[in-house]
Amino acid sequence: MNQDTRLSLTVNGEEREIEIDPRATLVDALRDRVGLTGTKKGCDRGECGACTVLVDGRRVLSCLTLAVTVGGAEITTIEGLAGEDGEPHPVQRAFLESDAFQCGFCTPGQVLSAVGCIAEGHAGSPDEIREWMSGNLCRCAAYPQIVAAVSKAAVR
Incomplete structure (x- = not known):
């Protein structure tokens, strides 16, 4: 018991x-x-x-x-992640702007991983983003858009 x-x-x-x-x-x-x-x-x-x-x-x-x-x-x-006013987090905005999702199942994990990746200082180049985000899989293969979204959010 x-x-x-x-x-x-x-x-x-x-x-x-x-x-x-x-x-x-x-x-x-x-x-x-x-x-x-x-x-x-x-x-x-x-x-x-x-x-x-x-x-x-x-x-x-x-x-x-x-x-x-x-x-x-x-x-x-x-x-x-969203602000108190309901405004999306910069990474969420970048995912929307970059069309970095398809079915959306992996998106919450991808977004949170991207927030961590940026905070850890691992978003300096597309290759670095791909390496540090490699633990998050996307069955729809939206990887180019995900990398673009992380790159965009990292400069904000």
């Missing part, structure tokens, strides 16, 4: 108290307990990047991260 654990998470600036199985991943906590479904569950093995979120500003694959390990950290999901 498994006993749920009480966990306090700060998600998109808001404190959330949840009861969760201590073996639950962050993607499951966000989607099933917090109710934020923007973070996608793709491969569930850390291979596709669809579940990428920011934990204390760093890119994290939420399908490989136990939720209990990020208590006290600041978690940012795609729902938390």
